Amino acid sequence: MGYGGQWLRAVRALYADVPMSVTAPGLEGRVFSATQGLKQGCPLSPTLFSLYIADWEERVLLAAAAGMPLALPQLAGQPVPPLLYADDMALLATTANGLQQQLWLLEQYCAERGLTVNVVKTKVMLLSGAADEKTAMQRVRRARHTFDGAPVAGVAAFKYLGISRRLPAEDRICGTIDIEKALTEGVKAYEPGLLARANRGILYVDEVNLLDDGLVDVVLDAAAGGVNTVEPEGISIVHPAKFIMIGSGNLAEGELRPQLLDRFGLSVNVETLRLTWRSAPPFQPAQEELRHKLQKARDLLPKVQVSRELKLKISELCSFLEIDGVRGDITINKAVRAFVAFEGRTQAAEADLERIAPIVLNHRMRKDPLDPIDGGLKVRIALRRLLRPAEAKAEEAKKKAEAEEAKAKKAAENKKAGAHRALPLVCRALRQLANSPALNPTVVVTFTGEQRLLRLRSFCCWFGQQRASVRRLSLQVDAAMAHGPREVRAAALLAAALAGCGAAGCQLWELQLGLADLQFPISGWLSELRSLRSLAMRRTDEDMALHVDCSLAGLTHLLDLSLDAPYDGLEFTEHFRLPTSLTRLHLGGQGSSVFKLSRQISQLSQLQALSLSSCGSPAAGYVPLAALPALRRLALDRPIFLPDCLPSLHLDGGGRGAYPPAVPHLAALEPRPLPGVAWVAGLREITTTCEALAASLPALAGAAALETVHVACAAGTPEEHAHTVDRLRAVLRWGGRLPALRTLALAVDDATLARVAGDAVDVLRPSRACLLQVPGDVFDGGRLRQQFVGPDSAEFKCACGKSLAYPSTYAANCAPATP
Numbered sequence: 001m002g003y004g005g006q007w008l009r010a011v012r013a014l015y016a017d018v019p020m021s022v023t024a025p026g027l028e029g030r031v032f033s034a035t036q037g038l039k040q041g042c043p044l045s046p047t048l049f050s051l052y053i054a055d056w057e058e059r060v061l062l063a064a065a066a067g068m069p070l071a072l073p074q075l076a077g078q079p080v081p082p083l084l085y086a087d088d089m090a091l092l093a094t095t096a097n098g099l100q101q102q103l104w105l106l107e108q109y110c111a112e113r114g115l116t117v118n119v120v121k122t123k124v125m126l127l128s129g130a131a132d133e134k135t136a137m138q139r140v141r142r143a144r145h146t147f148d149g150a151p152v153a154g155v156a157a158f159k160y161l162g163i164s165r166r167l168p169a170e171d172r173i174c175g176t177i178d179i180e181k182a183l184t185e186g187v188k189a190y191e192p193g194l195l196a197r198a199n200r201g202i203l204y205v206d207e208v209n210l211l212d213d214g215l216v217d218v219v220l221d222a223a224a225g226g227v228n229t230v231e232p233e234g235i236s237i238v239h240p241a242k243f244i245m246i247g248s249g250n251l252a253e254g255e256l257r258p259q260l261l262d263r264f265g266l267s268v269n270v271e272t273l274r275l276t277w278r279s280a281p282p283f284q285p286a287q288e289e290l291r292h293k294l295q296k297a298r299d300l301l302p303k304v305q306v307s308r309e310l311k312l313k314i315s316e317l318c319s320f321l322e323i324d325g326v327r328g329d330i331t332i333n334k335a336v337r338a339f340v341a342f343e344g345r346t347q348a349a350e351a352d353l354e355r356i357a358p359i360v361l362n363h364r365m366r367k368d369p370l371d372p373i374d375g376g377l378k379v380r381i382a383l384r385r386l387l388r389p390a391e392a393k394a395e396e397a398k399k400k401a402e403a404e405e406a407k408a409k410k411a412a413e414n415k416k417a418g419a420h421r422a423l424p425l426v427c428r429a430l431r432q433l434a435n436s437p438a439l440n441p442t443v444v445v446t447f448t449g450e451q452r453l454l455r456l457r458s459f460c461c462w463f464g465q466q467r468a469s470v471r472r473l474s475l476q477v478d479a480a481m482a483h484g485p486r487e488v489r490a491a492a493l494l495a496a497a498l499a500g501c502g503a504a505g506c507q508l509w510e511l512q513l514g515l516a517d518l519q520f521p522i523s524g525w526l527s528e529l530r531s532l533r534s535l536a537m538r539r540t541d542e543d544m545a546l547h548v549d550c551s552l553a554g555l556t557h558l559l560d561l562s563l564d565a566p567y568d569g570l571e572f573t574e575h576f577r578l579p580t581s582l583t584r585l586h587l588g589g590q591g592s593s594v595f596k597l598s599r600q601i602s603q604l605s606q607l608q609a610l611s612l613s614s615c616g617s618p619a620a621g622y623v624p625l626a627a628l629p630a631l632r633r634l635a636l637d638r639p640i641f642l643p644d645c646l647p648s649l650h651l652d653g654g655g656r657g658a659y660p661p662a663v664p665h666l667a668a669l670e671p672r673p674l675p676g677v678a679w680v681a682g683l684r685e686i687t688t689t690c691e692a693l694a695a696s697l698p699a700l701a702g703a704a705a706l707e708t709v710h711v712a713c714a715a716g717t718p719e720e721h722a723h724t725v726d727r728l729r730a731v732l733r734w735g736g737r738l739p740a741l742r743t744l745a746l747a748v749d750d751a752t753l754a755r756v757a758g759d760a761v762d763v764l765r766p767s768r769a770c771l772l773q774v775p776g777d778v779f780d781g782g783r784l785r786q787q788f789v790g791p792d793s794a795e796f797k798c799a800c801g802k803s804l805a806y807p808s809t810y811a812a813n814c815a816p817a818t819p
Contacts, residue, residue: 011048017033018033018034019031019032019033019034020032020033020034049087050084050085052113053084053113053115056082056084056089056106056109057081057082057084059105059109060072060081060082060102060105061079061081063105064079068101068105069097069098069101070093070098070101070102070105071093071094071095071097071098071099071101072092072093072094072098073092073093073094080092082102091103091106096139096143096145099124099143099145100143100145100146103145103146103147103152106147107147107148117147117148119147119148119150119152122147122152123152123153123154123155124140124143124145124152124153124154124155125140125154125155125156126139126140126154136156137154137156137212140154141154153213153214155214156214172193172194173193173194173195173215173218173219174193174195174218174228174230175190175191175192175193175195175196175228175230175237176190176191176193176230188235190230190235190237192239193230195218195219195222195228195239195241195243196228196239196241198241198243199239199240199241199242199243200240200242200243201243201244202243202244202245202246203219203223203243203244203245203246204245204246204247204248205219205245205246205247205248206247206248206249207248207249207250207253208247208248208249208256209247209249209250209251209253209254209255209256210249210253210254213257213260216256216260217260219245220245220260220263222241223241223243223244223245223263224263225241226240226241226242227239227240227241228240228241245264247264248270258324258364261363261364262324262325262327262328262364263327264363265327265331265334265335265360266331266335266359266360267359267362267363268359293342294342296344297338297341297342297344298341300341300344300346301337301338301341303341303346304337304340304341304345304346304347304348305346305347305348306333306336306337306348307347307348310336310348310349310350310353311333313350313353313386313387314329314332314333314336314353314357315329316386317332317353317357317361317379317382317383317386318332318361320382320385320386321361321365321378321379321382322365323361323364323365324364327364328360328361328364331360332353332356332357332360332361335356335359335360336348336352336353336356339352339355339356340352350387353383353387354380354383354387357379357383358376358379358380359376361379362376362378362379365378365379442470442471442472442473443470443472443473443474444474444476445459445474445475445476446475446476446477446478447459447475447476447477447478453486453487453490456477456490456493456494457490457493459475459494459497460490460493460494460496460497463497464497464500467497467500467501467506467508468506468507470508471507471508471509471510472508472509472510472511473508473510473511473512474510474511474512474514475494475512475513475514476512476514477514477515477516478516491520491521492521494520495520495521495523495525496525498511498525498526498529499524499525499528501528501529501531506531507531508529508531508532509531509532509533509534510532510533510534510535511529511532511534511535511536512535512536512537513536513537513538514538515537515538515539515546516539521549522537522546522547522548522549522550523549523550524550525550526548526550526552527550527551527552527554527555529555530554530555530556530557531557532555532557532558533557533558533559533560534558534559534560534561535552535555535558535560535561535562536560536561536562536563536564537562537563537564538562538563538564538565539564539565546563546564546565546570546571547571547573548563548570548571548572548573548576549573549575549576550575550576551575551576551577552576552577552578552579553577553578553579553580554579555579555581556579556581557581558579558581558582559581559582559583559584560582560583560584561578561579561582561584561585561586562584562585562586563586563587563588564586564587564588565588570587570588572597576597577600578597578600578601578604580603580604580605580606581606582604582606582607583606583607583608583609583630584607584608584609585601585604585607585609585610585611586610586611587611588611605629605630606630607630608630684705684706684707684708685706685707685708685709685710686700686706686708686709686710688710688711688712689711689712689713690711690712690713690724690727690728690731691724691727693709693711693727693731694727694730694731697730697731697734700734701734703738704738704739704740705740706738706740706741707740707741707742707743708741708742708743708744708745709731709735709741709743709744709745710745710747711728711731711744711745711746711747711748712747713728713746713747713748713749713752721752724752725752725755725756728746728748728752728756729756729759732744732756732759732760732763732764733759733763735763735764735767735769736763736764736766736767736769738767738769741767741768741769742768742769742770743769743770743772744764744769744770744771744772745772745773746771746772746773748773753773
C-alpha cells in the first residue's frame with residue numbers, strides 16, 4: 001500500500017497497551033487496556049479506518065465490471081466509486097435498484113470484515129429527477145431500500161456533500177425565515193413554528209403514524225430536550241420547547257418504528273366514540289370534577305414516595321421483558337407517582353404498578369416493525385410472575401395441562417388412516433428422482449404391463465444408486481409373469497439390489513414385497529437387512545408357495561413380521577428362525593408348516609398381536625401359546641382354533657384391561673359355547689353371530705368389563721326368523737344386566753328389529769347403553785348408525801327413517817306399532 005515498515009512500527013507503538021476508562025459526571029471507572037478500536041480524537045483515526053476498508057472501492061468497481069447492476073454514475077466515461085471518509089460512506093447510484101444492489105454488496109463486505117453499519121443513521125436521498133421535494137420523498141419511500149433486513153429511511157438533507165434541502169412541513173414545525181420582513185425590511189428574521197407556539201402547552205399530532213419519520217424525530221427530540229435549535233440560511237435560533245406531545249392514529253393504516261414508539265411515554269387504546277361521550281348530559285359536571293382532581297394531584301405530587309423495593313421490581317420487570325434503554329424504567333416511576341397523586345395518596349404500592357406498567361411497556365415490547373403492539377397481556381403475565389410467583393406457576397401448569405388435553409383430544413378426533421403421512425409424489429420415470437434423495441424416504445413401485453421386466457431391471461439400477469436414502473420400500477409385482485430365464489435373471493437382480501441394503505450407511509426400515517408368481521429367492525440376503533423394523537411378504541399365485549430359506553434371528557430391530565400365501569401356503573426350512581424382538585406376527589397360508597413354529601412363537605416374550613389365517617387345524621401341541629405374557633390381540637379365522645388355544649391363554653393374571661379390544665373373526669364362530677376362562681373378566685368387545693352368542697351366554701355371565709357387543713343376525717326361513725327373534729331377546733336381557741355395556745350393535749333387518757324394540761326399551765332404559773342398527777357388512781368395517789338411545793329416550797328410528805314412540809310404561813310383551 002506504499003507505507004514503509006518504520007511507519008507501521010510507529011503506529012503499532014502508538015496503539016500498544018492503550019489505557020482507557022469509562023467516565024460520567026462526577027464518576028470515573030477503573031482503567032483497563034484496550035486491544036481493539038481507535039483512540040477518541042486521534043488525528044490518525046480517519047486514515048487508519050480508510051486503510052482498513054481501502055479495498056471496498058476496488059470491490060465495487062470489480063463487481064460493476066463483472067456485470068453486477070450497481071448503476072454507478074459516470075464521470076468523463078469512468079464509473080464513480082463510493083465516497084469514503086473515516087467511518088462515513090456515501091453510495092452513489094443512478095437507479096433505486098442499483099442502490100439496493102450496492103447495499104447488498106456492502107452487507108457481504110461487512111460480514112467478511114466484522115464491520116457493523118448503524119442502520120438508524122443510514123439514510124437515502126434523491127438528488128435529482130423529481131419536480132419537488134414531496135415527490136422526491138414519495139419516490140424514496142416507494143423504493144423501500146433495506147440493509148441487513150432493516151428498512152433505510154429517506155431524507156431531504158444530506159450534509160456529507162454540503163447539499164441542504166428542507167421539506168416545507170419541517171419549516172412549519174421548526175420555523176423558518178420570515179420572508180415578509182426579508183422583503184420589506186431587508187433583515188433576516190426568524191418566523192416561529194409549531195414547536196415554539198406549543199411551548200408550555202400540549203402539542204397534539206393527529207395520524208402520527210402517517211407523519212414522516214424525520215419530522216417525528218425532530219418533534220420528539222425537542223420534547224425530550226425542552227429546546228429547539230433552528231439554523232436557516234445562516235441564522236442560529238435556540239428557543240424553549242417544553243410541551244407534552246399527544247399522538248393519535250389508526251395502526252391499521254400504518255405503523256411507527258420501535259425506536260419512535262420508545263419516545264412516547266404511555267399508550268392506550270381508545271374504543272369509545274367522542275360524540276357518544278359528549279352527547280351524555282352530565283358530562284360537564286364530570287369535567288369540572290376531573291379538573292379539580294387534577295389540580296389537587298398536581299399539588300400532592302411532590303409528596304408522593306416510591307419505595308426502593310418497588311423501584312427494584314420495576315427494574316426487574318423491564319429486564320425480564322427485555323425493554324431496550326432506560327426510558328421504560330423512568331416513565332413507569334413517573335407515571336406511578338402521578339397515578340398515586342391522582343388517587344389522593346402519598347405512598348405507591350404494587351397494585352399501582354399493576355395498573356400503570358401495561359400502558360407504559362406494551363408499545364415498547366415490539367422489536368420488529370411488522371409485529372403488532374401487545375395489548376398489555378404479556379406485561380400482566382410478567383407482573384404476576386414477579387409479584388405472585390406461586391400463583392403464576394400454578395396457573396401456568398393448569399393452562400399447560402389444558403392445552404395438552406385439548407391437543408390430545410383434537411388429535412384423537414382427527415386421527416385417520418394416513419393422516420400423518422405426506423402427500424405422495426407420482427413420477428412416470430425413476431430418473432426424475434435420481435437427483436432428489438430428499439424425496440426418497442418412501443418409495444412405492446408396482447410392476448405391471450408388458451414392460452414389467454424392463455421396469456424391474458430399471459428399478460434395480462436406480463435402487464443400487466439411491467438405496468442409502470430410502471427408508472420405506474414397497475414393491476408389487478403384477479400376476480401372470482412368465483417363468484422363463486429372463487424372469488429368473490430379473491429376480492436375481494432384484495435380490496442382489498436388496499442385499500446391498502445390508503451395507504453400512506443404509507437404513508431401510510420397512511420392506512413390503514408383493515411377489516405374485518415371480519420366482520424370487522428368499523434366502524441369505526434377507527438376514528442381512530439388520531435395520532429392518534417391519535417386513536411384509538405376500539405371494540398371491542395359486543401354484544406357488546412362499547418359501548423362506550433363511551434365519552431372521554439376526555434382525556434384532558424387527559418388530560412387525562407378516563408372511564402370507566393364502567393359496568399354496570408357507571414353507572419354512574430348518575434354517576428359519578423368528579427374531580425374539582417381534583411385537584406383531586401374522587402368518588397366513590394353507591398347510592401345516594405354520595404349526596412347526598409353535599415352539600418359536602411361544603418364546604416371543606414381547607409379542608403383543610398374533611394373527612393366524614387360513615392355517616387349517618392346529619396340532620395338539622399348540623398349548624405353548626399360554627406362555628405369551630405380552631399378548632394383547634389374537635386374530636383367528638377358524639373357530640376350531642378356540643378350544644385348543646384359548647383355554648390355556650392367560651393375559652396378565654386376572655386379564656382385566658389386557659384383553660384385545662376385539663376378536664375380529666369371531667363372526668364365523670359355530671353355535672357352540674365359548675370356553676369359560678379367566679380372560680372373560682377382562683373382555684371389552686365381542687363380534688359374533690346371534691346364534692353363537694346366545695349359546696355362549698352362560699360362559700359370558702362374568703364379563704363385567706364388556707363395553708361393546710356386535711351381533712350379526714342372518715336372514716332365513718320364517719321358522720329360523722322366529723328362533724332369531726327369541727335369541728335376540730335373550731341377548732338383550734343379558735346385555736341389560738352388564739354394568740359396563742355402552743354399545744349394542746345389531747346387523748339386522750327392520751322387521752326383526754321392530755319385533756324386539758319393546759324389549760330394547762324396557763331392558764336398556766336402566767342402563768347406559770345405546771342400541772345401534774348397522775349394515776350387514778359391519779364385520780368388514782361398515783359404518784355404525786346410531787338409531788336408539790336407551791337411558792334418555794324411548795324413541796326408536798328404523799332404518800327406513802320413520803319414528804316409533806313408546807310410552808314409559810311400555811310392557812315387554814306388547815307388540816310395537818308398524819313403522
